[in-house]
Amino acid sequence: MEVAEIKPWLFRVEPYQGESLSHFLGRFRQANDLTPTGLGKAAGLGSAIARWEKFRFNPPPSHQQLEALAKVVGVDVDRLLQMLPPAGVGMKMEPIRLCAACYIESPCHRIEWQLKVTLGCVGEARRTHSHNLSLLSECPNCGARFKVPALWVDGWCQRCFMTFPDMAQYQKHY
Numbered sequence: 001m002e003v004a005e006i007k008p009w010l011f012r013v014e015p016y017q018g019e020s021l022s023h024f025l026g027r028f029r030q031a032n033d034l035t036p037t038g039l040g041k042a043a044g045l046g047s048a049i050a051r052w053e054k055f056r057f058n059p060p061p062s063h064q065q066l067e068a069l070a071k072v073v074g075v076d077v078d079r080l081l082q083m084l085p086p087a088g089v090g091m092k093m094e095p096i097r098l099c100a101a102c103y104i105e106s107p108c109h110r111i112e113w114q115l116k117v118t119l120g121c122v123g124e125a126r127r128t129h130s131h132n133l134s135l136l137s138e139c140p141n142c143g144a145r146f147k148v149p150a151l152w153v154d155g156w157c158q159r160c161f162m163t164f165p166d167m168a169q170y171q172k173h174y
Contacts, residue, residue: 026150053150095137100168109149140170
């Protein structure tokens with residue numbers, strides 16, 4: 001009797017509106033118990049996943065790479081492109097920034113928070129309301145810098161465990 005090759009199955013993870021690729025990849029990996037290397041192997045992308053989770057997009061992901069990733073994560077290429085910084089817009093790889101008020105509305109890291117042109121948060125639906133809050137780059141309780149969003153498993157400071165929603169009260173209006 002021949003044994004058929006068993007193909008692994010993966011849980012689907014739906015992306016949030018405005019979510020960064022780093023955060024999405026971290027959530028996908030966690031749901032499927034994968035390491036960056038494991039996801040890279042599954043998609044045939046090698047170490048690209050680990051680079052992208054750290055916002056290292058030089059060179060930017062090619063269309064072919066995004067197609068390979070799309071097949072594994074079950075999200076179309078156009079949606080993955082929305083998780084990347086817009087072409088020609090500078091990005092801050094560090095420090096990782098957070099709007100805790102937005103995180104309350106939608107628990108994810110947003111790509112717009114890392115753009116150099118972003119001075120503060122303008123809220124979930126920019127067209128309907130505005131938070132007008134400064135972004136946090138460290139925990140207001142213990143001063144620890146935020147880890148890359150791919151590691152934001154539980155939505156809290158990895159040093160003192162203060163939750164991201166609890167940090168909203170420390171954000172200042174700009």
